Amino acid sequence: MFQQQGESVIKLTRLNRALCVVGMVSSFTAMAEVANKEVMVVTASQTEHPELTAPASVSYITREELDNLVVNDVAEAIKKLPGININPGTSYGRNEIKIRGLGADYTLLLINGRRINSRDGLLSAYGNDFDLSSIPMSAVERIEVIRGPMSSLYGADALGGVVNVILRKPTEETQGSVGYQFDGITEGSGGDTHKLNAYVSGALIPETLLGNLIVEKSDRDAWRTDKSVNPDTDVLEERDELNLYSNLKWLVNEQQDIDLDLIYSKDDRDADWNNWGTAVNNVQEMARYNVALTHYGYWANFDSRLRYNLDKSELRDDSELNGAVGNIDQTNNTVDGQLSGYLGDHLLTGGAEYRDTKLKNNLTLNTDSVNYSQAAVYLQDEFSLGNLALTLSGRYDDHEVYGGEFSPRAYAVYKISDSWVVKGGVGKAFKAPSLNQYSDSYSVLACRGRCSVVGNPDLKAETSLSYELGTSYEAARWGAGLTLFQNDIDDMIQAENWDRVSTELSYFNVAEAEVKGVETMAWVDITDTVSLSANYMYTSAEDKDTKKDLSLSPSHTANVQLDWQALENLYAYTSYQYTGSQYVRSGEKLSAYGTMDLGARYEAIQNLNLKLGVTNLTNEERDAAATKLDYILKARSVYAGVSYDF
Numbered sequence: 001m002f003q004q005q006g007e008s009v010i011k012l013t014r015l016n017r018a019l020c021v022v023g024m025v026s027s028f029t030a031m032a033e034v035a036n037k038e039v040m041v042v043t044a045s046q047t048e049h050p051e052l053t054a055p056a057s058v059s060y061i062t063r064e065e066l067d068n069l070v071v072n073d074v075a076e077a078i079k080k081l082p083g084i085n086i087n088p089g090t091s092y093g094r095n096e097i098k099i100r101g102l103g104a105d106y107t108l109l110l111i112n113g114r115r116i117n118s119r120d121g122l123l124s125a126y127g128n129d130f131d132l133s134s135i136p137m138s139a140v141e142r143i144e145v146i147r148g149p150m151s152s153l154y155g156a157d158a159l160g161g162v163v164n165v166i167l168r169k170p171t172e173e174t175q176g177s178v179g180y181q182f183d184g185i186t187e188g189s190g191g192d193t194h195k196l197n198a199y200v201s202g203a204l205i206p207e208t209l210l211g212n213l214i215v216e217k218s219d220r221d222a223w224r225t226d227k228s229v230n231p232d233t234d235v236l237e238e239r240d241e242l243n244l245y246s247n248l249k250w251l252v253n254e255q256q257d258i259d260l261d262l263i264y265s266k267d268d269r270d271a272d273w274n275n276w277g278t279a280v281n282n283v284q285e286m287a288r289y290n291v292a293l294t295h296y297g298y299w300a301n302f303d304s305r306l307r308y309n310l311d312k313s314e315l316r317d318d319s320e321l322n323g324a325v326g327n328i329d330q331t332n333n334t335v336d337g338q339l340s341g342y343l344g345d346h347l348l349t350g351g352a353e354y355r356d357t358k359l360k361n362n363l364t365l366n367t368d369s370v371n372y373s374q375a376a377v378y379l380q381d382e383f384s385l386g387n388l389a390l391t392l393s394g395r396y397d398d399h400e401v402y403g404g405e406f407s408p409r410a411y412a413v414y415k416i417s418d419s420w421v422v423k424g425g426v427g428k429a430f431k432a433p434s435l436n437q438y439s440d441s442y443s444v445l446a447c448r449g450r451c452s453v454v455g456n457p458d459l460k461a462e463t464s465l466s467y468e469l470g471t472s473y474e475a476a477r478w479g480a481g482l483t484l485f486q487n488d489i490d491d492m493i494q495a496e497n498w499d500r501v502s503t504e505l506s507y508f509n510v511a512e513a514e515v516k517g518v519e520t521m522a523w524v525d526i527t528d529t530v531s532l533s534a535n536y537m538y539t540s541a542e543d544k545d546t547k548k549d550l551s552l553s554p555s556h557t558a559n560v561q562l563d564w565q566a567l568e569n570l571y572a573y574t575s576y577q578y579t580g581s582q583y584v585r586s587g588e589k590l591s592a593y594g595t596m597d598l599g600a601r602y603e604a605i606q607n608l609n610l611k612l613g614v615t616n617l618t619n620e621e622r623d624a625a626a627t628k629l630d631y632i633l634k635a636r637s638v639y640a641g642v643s644y645d646f
Helices: 007-020 029-035 063-067 074-078 124-133 624-628
Strands: 057-062 084-088 095-099 107-111 140-147 161-167 175-185 193-205 209-220 238-253 256-275 278-298 302-319 325-343 346-361 370-385 388-399 403-415 420-431 443-446 451-454 462-474 478-495 507-525 530-543 556-567 570-579 593-605 608-615 637-645
Touching: 057 063, 063 140, 074 084, 074 095, 074 124, 074 140, 074 161, 095 107, 095 124, 095 161, 124 256
Parallel strands: 107 161
Antiparallel strands: 057 140, 084 095, 140 161, 175 193, 175 637, 193 209, 209 238, 238 256, 256 278, 278 302, 302 325, 325 346, 346 370, 370 388, 388 403, 403 420, 420 462, 443 451, 462 478, 478 507, 507 530, 530 556, 556 570, 570 593, 593 608, 608 637
8 A cells, every 4th residue: 555656646645645634644545545535534533534434523614615604713613513612701702612511721722733822821711712813714724623522632621622723735736815805793883894815825846845825914993882881891802913824845755745834923902891880991912923844754654743833922911900011921832743554454643742831921920930841642543343443542641740641542433334323432531720720820810800810739630531422424415413422520620709809819629520412413405506504512511519500601502504506606505503591600691692694605707706794684682691791792794705716
């Protein structure tokens, strides 16, 4: 399978793998050929699998699907996938990705298989949103979502699931595009968003050096509405973003590639926040630099990857609540390597990782800086017994503060037929407390300026044992799936609730929490031009000690979408998203709500595409309890876009 079959075939195979794979993929030519016919996912095992038989609950959204939608960040792009719930981490338009009832702290965000994380430099709810905004949507080739713990491959933070954003790779042929998008809110004042993007890709040296460049500029006015408790404050922040992404690929020879990824992001926000009836101005300006240098090797009997990744965030935090201007720097240095190849009938994937984090924060740290490191080794074995495919994996993490932790996982996929599978597994996962949670040198202003939250050095690391069992069927014109899941979490970390008296709060461990539920999805091609898809998730997320529901975890979420390819050059859709009732940290229960969207894409002339749409068509509003806490739903909005490909 690994033998050379002529120079042209080798170059084609190598290029296909280089363009499709993030992280480590299987080195088999046959797999690469299949990848040309259907989407192959890589995040579940860091080797290629079709979605149906991947050893995890996995879903994805492609570049073509993104082109049909108007989305501002990764959270909006995946919000209709099974098992996903997008809740505001705070008000003012800041979102977080929740997977199977667990919050953003439990969702690991990857870019091309490498983690991106600014949480230690920010409040937890801010970090996820700033991380999401640093990814230019025009640079995204595909987004893969793993639902369920994946610590056996990715370590801490993957206790809830993984979102892997796979960016566009440079092409041999010259191609590009330019686009403009407008999003306007139909009531209140302000809220208009203007977004410009440009993309170019091609060979700098034919068959040797390929490159691409993506530039995206977005500006949004602050939005105010009389729905707010304080109409003199902003519901959505004023936001100016600039994202640049470039990739250079050196095709060294038939067996080696070298990739250089460069990402620069500038994200400036300005808002008047509601603080106990008073408007308080908040300005946050973040600059982010991400550099990754990766060597890929395609050898006779195995593939290899060696990578260095630098992720640096610089934040200027100027809030009237702070009493001083914050200058916050977080630097993550990561070195990792991986080997993958067959030993007999077993596909083995193993690797090691070392990560060092350094933080400077004049607002929250009583020392000049703090830093900690983590190291890990992992091994995965994939093999088959007839129609039964087994994946066994384990990872050992050594945290500088919390010591060693072993995370094993076993997963099985049984093919009843080529279209029907039953799959499930069990795994252990862990999550070390973040720096702001465990360091008593770290103090974060909270309670709208009336208290601070100080780290607790006595915290224990969280561990979980997860189970899932499901079945999926895919025919030519319809498909369906059902999955049961349970996640038992020991020592879950929670922040103390404010009693409106205390001036200092901290974090504590919940002895045991349980998150369980069921996911179901189905799709059908009603005609050659009309298709219907739907998914539903029931989640029970409970603190086993107090018997109370975990906050911001709705019991029911559902999505329905109708797609219509009216003409060869005209596509339209309508969708409905339902979010069930949920509790917030204050103990109040917020009512359920649902929104409806419409959209259409029309190719007016060759390569010139127009998009029109309406979000929140019925102008749905959240209840009084949510409004009181500034969780205000974005009102009916209209959007229009134009793009030209060349």
